[in-house]
Amino acid sequence: MEPLMTFDEMLASAQHSAVHLEMRDAYVPDDPSFIAWQGGPPYDRTERERDWHRLIEGTRARGVTVRRARIVSEPVTEYIRFEHSVTDSMNIKAGEQVRWLPRRQASDLLLPGNDIWVFDEHLIRFGFFAGDGRYLGDEVARDPDVIKRCLTAFEAVWERAIDHAEYRLV
Incomplete structure (x- = not known):
C-alpha cells in the first residue's frame, strides 16, 4: 500500500471512470446529517452537498462516469433509510449513477x-x-491484479443492482 492521497486528488486522477462499492448497513453514527434526520438537532446539509456537487460535476465535466453501488441487508437499517432519502439530492443531482442490491442477491x-x-x-x-460504522481510515493501492478483481466484483454487483429511481426500501 502507498501513502494516502486526498480523495480529491484520487478523483482528479480519473480520466474515464470512478466506481464506489458500499457494503455496510451503517456508517458514521455521529454524522450530524444522520442525527438531524433521526430527529436530533437541525443540520444544514447545503454546504456539504454543494461541495460534493462541485467535485462530482467537475469530474463529470471531464468525461468521467461516476457510479455507486450499495449492497444492503433487508429489512434495511435506519442508516440505509437515511442514505436512500438523501441520494437524490446528494448523489443523483451531482451526476452520479446509483444502484442498490439487496444482500440476498449477492450471495454468490x-x-x-x-x-x-x-x-x-x-x-x-x-x-x-469499525463494526458500528465509525470511520477508521483508508489505504490506497495500484496493484493491477487487485484492481481487476475489485472491478470485476463491482461490475457483477452493478449488473444485478436496481437503479435508485426504482429501488424501494424493505
Missing part, C-alpha cells in the same frame, strides 16, 4: 472485504470502518 458474488473506490484501472482506495 465474490466481493472485496472492504468498501472500495476504483479510479479507472490504476488506483483503488479501500475504506475501513
Whole structure:
C-alpha cells in the first residue's frame, strides 16, 4: 500500500471512470446529517452537498462516469433509510449513477472485504470502518491484479443492482 492521497486528488486522477462499492448497513453514527434526520438537532446539509456537487460535476465535466453501488441487508437499517432519502439530492443531482442490491442477491458474488473506490484501472482506495460504522481510515493501492478483481466484483454487483429511481426500501 502507498501513502494516502486526498480523495480529491484520487478523483482528479480519473480520466474515464470512478466506481464506489458500499457494503455496510451503517456508517458514521455521529454524522450530524444522520442525527438531524433521526430527529436530533437541525443540520444544514447545503454546504456539504454543494461541495460534493462541485467535485462530482467537475469530474463529470471531464468525461468521467461516476457510479455507486450499495449492497444492503433487508429489512434495511435506519442508516440505509437515511442514505436512500438523501441520494437524490446528494448523489443523483451531482451526476452520479446509483444502484442498490439487496444482500440476498449477492450471495454468490465474490466481493472485496472492504468498501472500495476504483479510479479507472490504476488506483483503488479501500475504506475501513469499525463494526458500528465509525470511520477508521483508508489505504490506497495500484496493484493491477487487485484492481481487476475489485472491478470485476463491482461490475457483477452493478449488473444485478436496481437503479435508485426504482429501488424501494424493505
